[in-house]
Amino acid sequence: MKSMCLAAALAAxxxxxxxxxxxxxxxxxxxxxxQTLLREGISARAAAVNGVSVQVEDAQTDxxxxxxxxxxxxxxxxxxxxxxxxxxxxxxxxSDAAAKAGIPLVFLNLEPENVAKLPEKQAYVGxxxxxxxxxxxxxxxxxxxxxxxxxxxxxxxxxxxxxxxxSRDRTSSFKEALAAGDCKGVTxxxxxxxxxxxxxxxxxxxxxxxxxxxxxxxxANNDEMAIGAIQALKAAGTAMEDVIVIGIDATQDGLxxxxxxxxxxxxFQNAKxxxxxxxxxxxxxxxxxxVEKQVWVPFELVTAKNMADYASKN
Numbered sequence: 001m002k003s004m005c006l007a008a009a010l011a012a013x014x015x016x017x018x019x020x021x022x023x024x025x026x027x028x029x030x031x032x033x034x035q036t037l038l039r040e041g042i043s044a045r046a047a048a049v050n051g052v053s054v055q056v057e058d059a060q061t062d063x064x065x066x067x068x069x070x071x072x073x074x075x076x077x078x079x080x081x082x083x084x085x086x087x088x089x090x091x092x093x094x095s096d097a098a099a100k101a102g103i104p105l106v107f108l109n110l111e112p113e114n115v116a117k118l119p120e121k122q123a124y125v126g127x128x129x130x131x132x133x134x135x136x137x138x139x140x141x142x143x144x145x146x147x148x149x150x151x152x153x154x155x156x157x158x159x160x161x162x163x164x165x166x167s168r169d170r171t172s173s174f175k176e177a178l179a180a181g182d183c184k185g186v187t188x189x190x191x192x193x194x195x196x197x198x199x200x201x202x203x204x205x206x207x208x209x210x211x212x213x214x215x216x217x218x219x220a221n222n223d224e225m226a227i228g229a230i231q232a233l234k235a236a237g238t239a240m241e242d243v244i245v246i247g248i249d250a251t252q253d254g255l256x257x258x259x260x261x262x263x264x265x266x267x268f269q270n271a272k273x274x275x276x277x278x279x280x281x282x283x284x285x286x287x288x289x290x291v292e293k294q295v296w297v298p299f300e301l302v303t304a305k306n307m308a309d310y311a312s313k314n
Contacts, residue, residue: 020051020052020053021051021052021053021079021080021283021286022052022053022054022055022076022078022079023042023046023052023053023054023055023078023079023080023081023082023279023282023283024054024055024057024069024070024072024073024076024078024080024081024082025039025042025054025055025056025057025081025082025083026057026059026066026069026070026073026081026082026083026084027039027056027057027058027059027083027084028059028061028066028084028085028086028110029058029059029060029061029086030058030060031060032196032197032224033223033224033249033251033253034109034222034223034224034249034251034269034271034314035084035109037251037271037272037275037314038084038108038109038271038274038275039056039275040275041271041272041274041275041276042054042056042082042275042278042279043056044272044275044276045275045276045279045280046279049279049283052279052283054082054279055073055078057069059086061086061161062086063086063087063090065086066083066085066086066087066090067090067093067094070083070094070097070098071097073103074097074098074101074103077103078103079103079104079282079286080103080104080105080106080282080283080285080286081098081103081104081105081106081282082105082106082108082278082279082282083105083106083107083108084107084108084109084110085107085110085112085164086163087163088110088111088112088113088163088164088165089113089163090113091107091112091113091114091115092112092113092114094112095112095114095118095119095122096119098119098122099119099120099121099122102121103121104121104122104282104285104286105121105122105123106122106123106124106125106278106281106282106285107122107123107124107125107126108124108125108126108274108275108278109125109126109166109274110126110164110165110166111124111126111129111165111166111169112124113165115294118293121285122285122293123281123285123291123292123293123294123295124293124294124295125274125277125278125281125295125297126274126295126296126297127269127270127274127296127297127298127299128296128298128299129165129166129169129170129173130169130170130172130173131173131298131299132169132170132173132248132267132269132299133169133170133171133172133173133174133175133176133177134173134174134176134177135177135267135299135300135301136170136174136177136219136246136248136265136267136301137173137174137175137176137177137178137219138177138181138301139246139264139265139301139303140155140174140177140178140183140217140219140244140246140265141177141178141181141182141183143217143244143264143265144183144186144216144217144244145182145183147216147244149216150182150183150185150186151183151185151186152185152186152187153183153186153187153216153217154186154187154189154213154214154215154216154217155178155186155187155188155189155216155217155218155219156188156189156190156191156205156208156215156217156218156219157171157174157175157188157190157191157192157218157219157220157221158191158192158193158194158201158204158205158218158219158220158221158225158226158228158229159171159191159192159193159194159221160193160194160195160196160221160222160225161193161195161196162193166221167193167196167221170221170248171191171221174219175188186216186217189208189213189215190208192204194220194225194228196221196222196224196225197224197225197228198224198225198227198228198231199228200225200228201220201224201225201226201227201228201229201232202228202229202231202232202235203228203232204228204229205218205228205229205232205233206232206235206236209232209233209236209238215233215238215243216243216244217243217244217245217246218233218243218244218245218246219246220245220246220247220248221247221248222247222248222249223247223248223249223250223251223253223254223257223263223266224247224249224251224253225247226245226246226247226254226257226263226266227247227253227254227257227263229245230245230257230262230263233245234262240261240262241261244264245262245263245264246263246264246265246266247263247265247266247267248266248267248269248299249266249267249268249269249314250266250267250268250269250300250302250310250313250314251314252314254266255302255307255310255311258302258303258304258307259307261304264303264304265301265302265303266302267299267300267301267302268299268300268301268302268310268313268314269297269299269314270297270298270300270313270314271314272313272314273297274297277295277297281295
């Protein structure tokens with residue numbers, strides 16, 4: 001919403017030749033599909049602005065490596081820093097370091113622990129994670145009602161990295177959505193972290209299947225884990241129509257799983273809008289222009305009925 005204001009500022013930037021500016025970018029992990037979409041979006045947005053370049057580094061989910069990258073950016077005197085946090089609790093220290101150096105900082109996608117107390121020349125760009133969980137929970141309940149299982153379903157949750165607020169918010173709001181409606185009688189049979197990865201999710205789901213208990217719903221905090229769950233279910237010979245699987249992100253792999261009839265729903269997270277808004281915010285902060293402390297990009301529910309609308313959005 002607020003990103004629309006930033007788009008106008010970008011248009012003004014593009015209209016004149018800007019002096020050379022460098023944005024240091026530290027990404028949580030190049031191996032994560034959604035983080036890759038964000039990285040590509042950052043590079044594309046920067047390329048559209050005259051005189052702006054990006055230096056992109058892979059933190060490889062290692063907070064020590066990420067802190068070193070930030071320190072190197074500061075030492076090099078970059079004009080601004082954009083980052084997706086490996087550990088959201090490390091944000092206050094990173095904020096302090098950037099503020100002392102006078103370098104604008106934009107946290108992207110993964111909400112920093114100090115989001116309500118960001119210093120001057122700092123902002124957060126992302127989507128409200130509670131909305132993602134709520135949309136997923138409401139759709140899960142709707143699908144359970146269609147199957148006549150809204151009163152006694154067994155629900156399993158694959159969480160992301162527990163160090164991320166996104167994982168906690170998506171999970172809690174999903175459960176709240178079930179409890180607030182016609183599905184308050186369902187049982188959360190288990191919830192475990194699979195750290196955002198397909199392989200971990202496959203292993204965790206295999207363990208659930210081996211335990212021999214009914215599995216009616218698997219909600220994954222992202223599409224990668226949802227796909228891992230699907231792979232485990234299919235490997236065990238489970239009929240996919242017997243299990244509701246829901247993810248988040250609406251990645252290309254997620255949409256392909258939906259087209260195959262394996263993924264029942266996902267929640268679109270707009271990587272292009274998030275990454276573009278982060279670059280816009282970083283440049284505006286560098287140039288002394290006003291930027292909202294929190295720039296929100298809405299989540300949107302995706303099902304088989306509207307999936308074609310999202311085929312090229314991420």
